[in-house]
Amino acid sequence: MYAMGVRYRSLRPVRFFARLGIAILVLFGLVGLSGCRGKGRVLIVAGSTSVQPVMEKIAEAFRKVKPGLRVDIEGGGSSAGIMAVRAKTAALGMSSRELKQNDPNEAQLWRQMLALDAIAIIVHPENTVASLSLAQVRDLFAGKIKTWKEVGGRDRPVHVLVREEGSGTRSAFEELVMKDGKHETPVDDYALVQDSSGGVREVVCNDRDAIGFASLGALNDSVRAVSVEGVTPTFESVREGKYRLVRPFYLIGVEPPAGDAADLTRFSLGSEAAVIMQKEGLVGVFR
Amino acid sequence: MSSGNVMAADDLRRREEWIRLALLCMAFSSILVLAMIILFVFREGVPQIVRVGIPEFLGGGRWAPTKGVFGIFPMIVGTIQVTLGALVIGVPLSLLSAICLSEFAAPRVRMVMKPLIELLSAIPSVVYGFIGVTVIVPLVRDTLGGSGFSVLSAALMLSVMILPTVTSIAYDALRAVPAAYREGALALGATPWQTVTRVVVPAARSGLVTAVILGMGRAMGETMAVIMVAGNAVVVPTSPLHPCRTLTSNIALEMAYASGGHQKALFATGVVLFVMIFCLNSIATFIARRR
Numbered sequence: 001m002y003a004m005g006v007r008y009r010s011l012r013p014v015r016f017f018a019r020l021g022i023a024i025l026v027l028f029g030l031v032g033l034s035g036c037r038g039k040g041r042v043l044i045v046a047g048s049t050s051v052q053p054v055m056e057k058i059a060e061a062f063r064k065v066k067p068g069l070r071v072d073i074e075g076g077g078s079s080a081g082i083m084a085v086r087a088k089t090a091a092l093g094m095s096s097r098e099l100k101q102n103d104p105n106e107a108q109l110w111r112q113m114l115a116l117d118a119i120a121i122i123v124h125p126e127n128t129v130a131s132l133s134l135a136q137v138r139d140l141f142a143g144k145i146k147t148w149k150e151v152g153g154r155d156r157p158v159h160v161l162v163r164e165e166g167s168g169t170r171s172a173f174e175e176l177v178m179k180d181g182k183h184e185t186p187v188d189d190y191a192l193v194q195d196s197s198g199g200v201r202e203v204v205c206n207d208r209d210a211i212g213f214a215s216l217g218a219l220n221d222s223v224r225a226v227s228v229e230g231v232t233p234t235f236e237s238v239r240e241g242k243y244r245l246v247r248p249f250y251l252i253g254v255e256p257p258a259g260d261a262a263d264l265t266r267f268s269l270g271s272e273a274a275v276i277m278q279k280e281g282l283v284g285v286f287r
Numbered sequence: 288m289s290s291g292n293v294m295a296a297d298d299l300r301r302r303e304e305w306i307r308l309a310l311l312c313m314a315f316s317s318i319l320v321l322a323m324i325i326l327f328v329f330r331e332g333v334p335q336i337v338r339v340g341i342p343e344f345l346g347g348g349r350w351a352p353t354k355g356v357f358g359i360f361p362m363i364v365g366t367i368q369v370t371l372g373a374l375v376i377g378v379p380l381s382l383l384s385a386i387c388l389s390e391f392a393a394p395r396v397r398m399v400m401k402p403l404i405e406l407l408s409a410i411p412s413v414v415y416g417f418i419g420v421t422v423i424v425p426l427v428r429d430t431l432g433g434s435g436f437s438v439l440s441a442a443l444m445l446s447v448m449i450l451p452t453v454t455s456i457a458y459d460a461l462r463a464v465p466a467a468y469r470e471g472a473l474a475l476g477a478t479p480w481q482t483v484t485r486v487v488v489p490a491a492r493s494g495l496v497t498a499v500i501l502g503m504g505r506a507m508g509e510t511m512a513v514i515m516v517a518g519n520a521v522v523v524p525t526s527p528l529h530p531c532r533t534l535t536s537n538i539a540l541e542m543a544y545a546s547g548g549h550q551k552a553l554f555a556t557g558v559v560l561f562v563m564i565f566c567l568n569s570i571a572t573f574i575a576r577r578r
Contacts, residue, residue: 049546053544165353166352189520190529190530192518193540195514195539195543207434
């Protein structure tokens with residue numbers, strides 16, 4: 001009979017490598033093809049990494065309304081977003097801070113408030129501490145206050161929980177709580193880190209000595225939000241401007257947007273976007 | 288044979304070559320993917336290490352990527368501590384159960400136990416993490432103090448996770464020792480325990496070392512479960528009850544919103560991890576070959 005094994009060996013090196021070359025070319029070709037897609041209209045929105053997650057979800061819903069348009073949401077920070085709209089490299093900017101009215105580069109820009117982002121300080125429901133001052137919250141998270149007794153609670157150690165670096169909630173927290181004027185106190189190195197609001201909530205609801213923070217919309221009955229400077233965070237107290245740990249989310253442009261950018265802005269202020277924003281824990285402005 | 292058959296044979300040969308080519312494509316596609324991953328990770332990560340400076344990056348004690356401070360020393364220490372902890376608890380357990388299964392257990396016991404231990408490796412790591420959070424963490428918090436999210440909790444959980452890997456490789460290594468060794472020892476009057484400790488285990492040594500090193504790689508690479516129980520604080524732990532962050536956790540924790548230099552620093556963390564795991568695997572292969 002025919003010995004197939006002999007054929008294996010008879011494939012000479014030159015042909016072998018030629019074929020290997022072809023094989024690799026074909027593979028690269030496939031990889032390359034999958035990378036190319038038809039280029040349609042592109043709308044670039046750039047700026048704050050805090051606004052980015054909610055804007056990405058809004059853009060995803062917007063895609064169903066306008067299938068022909070590609071919306072790219074890019075991070076980089078509020079200042080980078082402002083630079084991008086001024087340089088016309090982005091159609092819209094996202095900012096999670098007020099525009100600086102004394103800076104000529106920012107004062108003249110068009111802006112539309114999207115939502116308010118409130119940070120709640122949360123503890124275990126059985127924790128006896130109901131109210132904290134802003135300075136106390138800062139000292140707790142900086143690791144300067146180490147027992148609950150120092151703020152009127154039981155004689156137990158404090159377990160501090162924070163979000164990971166890069167998270168929008170974390171940067172909001174640092175800005176609103178840890179910053180005192182120009183000086184920013186670093187968060188305690190020994191603070192436990194969780195990578196989601198749900199994670200922080202889960203740990204807090206299982207540990208009586210824990211303290212953490214989360215967006216207002218991410219709370220539920222398993223944890224209790226302490227009042228800060230005498231005000232309990234609720235959607236009402238945020239909207240009325242009483243609760244202080246709040247920052248605004250803005251869409252920004254050099255001038256009022258037109259065309260696709262205007263459509264996206266309108267969509268972001270509509271009812272569908274409001275539902276998305278509430279899910280992300282934001283207080284929408286039109287409610 | 289008729290001429291028709293020769294034609295068929297020619298056809299067959301040609302087809303055989305095409306099949307061979309197709310298989311070659313498949314084989315190289317997996318290597319290609321690996322090569323591209325390595326290339327990508329290094330291209331993204333190495334420039335960042337160079338920009339930060341190798342001593343600052345590897346030896347720096349502070350990690351504040353959003354403020355431009357990149358030091359991963361606490362995470363390297365955390366990774367090593369958690370891994371060693373898992374080995375200290377897990378390796379004696381695994382090796383002893385491998386010896387028990389291979390040398391002492393009745394065939395029927397072995398038939399039940401071996402698949403059961405291997406089943407442990409089929410449990411998704413997030414399930415281990417969940418058990419860690421709901422059982423180990425509160426246990427450590429209530430009995431030893433601290434927040435419970437600690438090096439100790441992570442090591443305890445990982446020691447169970449590496450059990451199946453180490454046990455089954457060690458078992459195979461012990462079974463590979465020729466029966467004649469055991470028979471010889473027993474014939475010379477050695478007790479079964481002496482046979483195991485003086486003859487079988489030394490003969491299987493290289494395989495056992497490989498088992499431990501592969502278990503080490505598994506412990507080092509575990510991400511999800513460790514994030515859930517280790518607490519993830521960027522500190523050099525000085526007590527087993529302190530929280531810690533491993534290299535893999537660092538990448539998984541922060542990749543979601545990272546951009547720019549922060550993102551590149553996470554790739555750089557991956558490069559460091561890659562080099563560490565690569566060294567481990569090379570040592571394992573080297574020892575296994577020296578048999």
